Amino acid sequence: MREPAAPRDKVPKTARGQKTLRQLLDAAAEEFGEKGFHEASISQITQRAGVAIGSFYTYFDSKEEVFTALVRDVSGQVRDYVAPRIAGEANQLDAERVGQQAFLEFARRHKEIYRIIDEAEFVDPAIYREHYTSTARRIAARLDAAQERGEISPGSSEIRAWALMGMNVFLGLRFGVWGEDCDPAEVARVGGDLIARGMGPRDPA
Structure with missing residues (x-):
């Protein structure tokens, strides 16, 4: 199990400490998600x-520090939720569709992540950038491997990674946070079709 995020010099070494840190991060997600950074206490x-x-002060020195740790923790939670769901897929096109559906499901259960990540741009621009760049690197690595296997057409994995991430973020906003009027599987089916037609192997001319 992934350890909850904390400043490197304050990572708990006991199960009890990890439990307390988890409670603090979950509570911080609720507080920041409901009130925003400036109104939270x-x-x-x-x-x-x-x-x-x-x-609190055993693990964090300030509200800013717990917020930064929370953004890293949220990133880790998304990764840990999506990764095992795509791991068993037969090819990368199916994996991206399943990953999109998994992200939508996560967004519905954790609507607060959008407010937290959006505020990070102003509270801690470095962690905001880290959140997206680290996600893009993971996607790009998957796409590089898929190109080597011949599952997708040649092309810039970095550009495609950012495009896929943008699709997931805004589909999650519309169908995860703003409304739940469409089944995540159907959203991912339509999104997956778009991905497949844009990234599927091309017949030689």
């Missing part, structure tokens, strides 16, 4: 987590 985070305020 450390005291409310600890109250939501059901821990003493001193426990």
Whole structure:
């Protein structure tokens, strides 16, 4: 199991410490998701987590620090939710469709991630950029491997990765956060068709 995110010098070494940190990060997600960064407070985070305020300072020095850790944690949660669902797919086109559906499902269960990530652009621009660039690198690596296997047509994996990520982000916003009027499988079927027609192997001229 992936350890919850914390500053490198404050990573808990015990199961109890990891549990407390998990409670704080989950509470922070609720607090920041509901109120936004500026209106959120450390005291409310600890109250939501059901821990003493001193426990907060065992892991974080400030509201900014817990917010940064939360963005990294959210990125890790998305990765850990999607990765096992695409791992068993027979080819990359199917994997991208399944990954899109998995992201939509995650977004519906964790609507607060959009507010948290959007605010990161202003609270901590470096972590905001890290969130997207690290995601794009993972997608690009998958696409590079798929090109080598002949499952997709040749092309820039970096450009395609950013395009796929943009599709997932906005489909998640519309069909995960703003409304749930379309089944994630159907959204991913239409999105997957678009991906396949744009990235499918081409017959030689």
